[in-house]
Amino acid sequence: MNIVLITGGSRGIGAATAVECARRGLGVVLTYNNNPAAAEAVVAGITETGGTAVAMKLDVSDSASFSAFHDSLHTALQITWDRTTFDYLFNNAGYGLYHPIGTVTEQQFDDLFKVHLRGPFFLTQTLLPLIADGGHIVNLVSATSRVATAGVAPYASFKGGLEVLTRYLAKELGPRRIRANSVAPGPIRTELGGGLNDEFETLLASQTALGRVGEPEDVAVAIAGLLSDDSRWINAQSIELAGGYII
Template sequence: MTPSTTPTTSTTSTPRIALVTGGSRGLGRSIALHLAAHGTDVILTFRSNEAQAHDVVQRIQALGRRAVALPLDVADSGGFAAFAGRVQQVLATTWRRERFDQLVNNAGTGLHAPIAETREAQFDELYAVHLKATFFLTQKLLPLIADGGRIVNTSSGLTRFTFAGAAAYAAMKGGIEVLTRYMAKELGPRGIAVNTVAPGAIETDFGGGRVRDNADLNAQIGGLTALGRAGLPDDVGGAVAALLSEGTGWITGQRIEVSGGMVL
């Protein structure tokens, strides 16, 4: 599959380059677009919907940035080495660079099921997509991340507050928060800052679109949130772009919740 890319003229001689997994939809799409609006070029990944990914590429290009979309199934860790090779190739051909600057581990899938009804296969899929992928994809990409770069891992407000049916999902996100601190410790000598962003309930198609499409649930969440509503993708996209902007490189090993003050 050919990556979707049309180089545009960069407004700086050495633009930042971010790699955003799951960047074709939902939070990843918003993160990619906000980063581009802040002057960052983007490599984004998609699992199956190339048309969605190409639309994001075009929107990034309309902002005057360069963008490439690459296919990636984060559930298949056996494909990570080949993916890293493709990233190396597009860095050379599109940017004439050997390294990128920022990695956002965003791709994910949801599950709403009580502990008593969660199947082992569902648990294994969550583990592969969230915790295992964050660990081993980052491992494979480390040689391509510039010293002084940044990594943002995506967690969830559900590691702080609890709702029935989220146990397996939240457990994986709890693992990501611990992993983030270890990454920050081990990658600190390279000047790489690593943090966790933990969204609250967001109106996307994630988890079947429950928060977006269920009016009663949406209203319930608004009532539990200090700012009085459920979150929107741009709430998270803007926060991640701010965290990856200049002036925040001294922040590392932190969990930053982006929930509008949910269940305070």
């Protein structure tokens, strides 16, 4: 059984991806930060339908905790799957901040940096010894790196950095046959940044060729497909999952 580790798997895109991966027969490790109950509900849903999942606490902004997380993960893999490695890392955890450039504080900038670029970099570095050769790293970036959207400059900039880092991961990990790709959702109906109100959703839907905003499940099936062997020759790419947003 292949195993996927999903950061931020307690809600939104991460939770939907956990469910979809389990439905396709993968073992799932999902992490949560502030919502253990939500994470346990995702685990329970997967277990009830015959899948295997475990939830673990991880704050991706706290790189000092990554070594201990590595050790806890190693133990969980052994206990749950009798493995010492896992196959797929999905760097998904994140949050939104809507502030025009003129009002962003240094603290807000640094906090976003820690979650969206520094965290994925050093978490991946820490977990590399646990990722099986032939595995796959997927980084969750954003269509806001392509379409300049007022109010999300630091967020979009760090997502852009993560997109570049993805290509470097593919380059340096190629000798271990580890692929690295990023996926860039457009607007998706989650609780990110407080969620969508009706007016904003109508605007975003009108800017999307397929005429609606995305659902977490639209992203989840694409990621599960990217992890599968059908996508084995897709590497070092950024794939927009946006239904044709502002084209």
